[in-house]
Amino acid sequence: MTGGTQGIGAACVARLAADGAQVVFTGRDKEAAQAVTASVPQTVFVEGDVTSEADCRRAVDAALEIGAGRIAGLVNNAGVSARIAFEDSTLADWNRIVSVNATSAYLFTRHALAGLRAGRGAVVTVSSIAGLVGEEGLAIYTASKAALIGLTQALALEYGAEVRFNAVCPGQIATRMMAKTLAIPGRREMLESRIPAARLGTPEDVAEVVAWLLSSAAGFVNGVAMSVDGGETAGFMTPETPSVS
Structure with missing residues (x-):
């Protein structure tokens, strides 16, 4: 699990541990990580930078050691926004976000991958509804x-006989990443008005x-990008109009 110290990542760590999984998670916030490990059993924190190949290897090696060479699941969750x-963006912005x-x-x-194939595992990658539809200012x-x-x-397509790969596309989720947006007067109400x-x-x-x-219950689900957005991307909400008598 990458980015497991807060928000969606921390919730996933807790949920998977509740299912009995031994969860290895990464992050850079030691204090937040300590809060997660203190409240959730069966977890191992590996501090590191997800853009560093050496740090990625260390985290994967920790999971392989716990699983005796097998990995049951991987959640790619780390993200920034x-x-x-667009005209004000720089190559540094692009490189950092990507x-x-x-x-x-x-x-x-x-x-x-080798551990996932050995464990007949599954991968869930956290994308976004922004990966399905464009949004101004977020190119x-x-x-x-x-x-x-x-x-x-x-x-x-390439590995589906051995490992399942799916993505989730969250919509407007109340996390720390959204805190500044939600602090703007009227913004929460505006966002909720466009969600069914x-x-x-x-x-x-x-x-x-x-x-x-990640579970066997989804054993025939592969290659899916699943929206978790309360219906926001289902279509256009029609504003209420006054009734005509």
């Missing part, structure tokens, strides 16, 4: 999340889907 007008969001998934999946983020869906589908479920999602909403996709 930045709302930047490295954390997409390159990390490549590195972890590549190094875990780089959108590109990185769309790349994860393409990677998922290609690997499902009439609420923001929680990290636990996403964790439930991740756990299911």
Whole structure:
């Protein structure tokens, strides 16, 4: 599990541990990681940078040691976002966002693949509804999340007889990443108004889907990009109009 110290990642760690999994998770926030390991049994924290191949190897090696060469599941969750007008963006912005969001998934999946094949495991990669539809001001983020869906589908075709690959695409989830957005007066209400479920999602909403996709109950689900968005991407919500009498 990458990015397991907060938000969706921490919720996934707790949910998978509740299912009896021994979870190895990564992150850079030691204090947050200690809070996770203190509250969730059967967890091992490996500090590191998900864009560093050496750090990725260390985390995968820890999982292989625990699993005696087998890995039952991998969750690629690490991610960053930045709302930047495309014309104001720089190559440094591109490299940072793509490295954390997409390159990390490549590195972890590549190094875990042998263990996943040995364990007949499954991979769930956390993309976003921004990987399915564009969003103004999020061109780089959108590109990185769309790349994860393409990677998922290609690997499902290449290794589907041994390892299942699926993606989840969260919508508006109330996490620390959204804190600044939600602090803007009226923004929460605006976001909820365009979601058929009439609420923001929680990290636990996403964790439930991740756990299911990793489980044998989803044994015939492969190559899917599953939205977890309360219906936001199902279509356009029609504003209420006054009745005509």
